[in-house]
Amino acid sequence: MLERTHKANRISTVFLLLVCVQALHSIEEYIGKLWENFPPATWLTGLVSEDRHLGFLIINVGLFIFGITAWYYLVRPDRMLAKIVIGFWLFIELVNGVGHPIWTIMQKRYTPGVITAPLLLITAIYLITLIYGGKAHSSRS
DSSP: OHHHHHHHHHHHHHHHHHHHHHHHHHHHHHHTTHHHHOHHHHHHHHHHOSSHHHHHHHHHHHHHHHHHHHHHHTOOTTOHHHHHHHHHHHHHHHHHHHHHHHHHHHHTSOOTTTTTHHHHHHHHHHHHIIIIIHHHHHHHO
């Protein structure tokens, strides 16, 4: 039981870390004006506001608030909603972590978000190993 609580606390802590790394990633994208450089971001921010700069801010501040709120209220052991939220967040970060380097290679130049993308990928993979790696380990004991 104590091991399970420790594992749940580690998952919660790494999820919070992932939310914070995403905030750093959003700052890098903001500095690089991602909404002007990446067609999907241009499209998405335009759905939120005609002023794509404002749309970018709304989306990314909203994502951060959602992540912190989810961590505080939902990412707890044995909550089905926690699994859904973590899965959603992992999907976003894996796409970011792989997509930004691919986009940079295709552009043959720096693209906004590529510096922090590896941090997202590494943190997301670590969270996945905490969630799923422990199951294989606990079945051996």
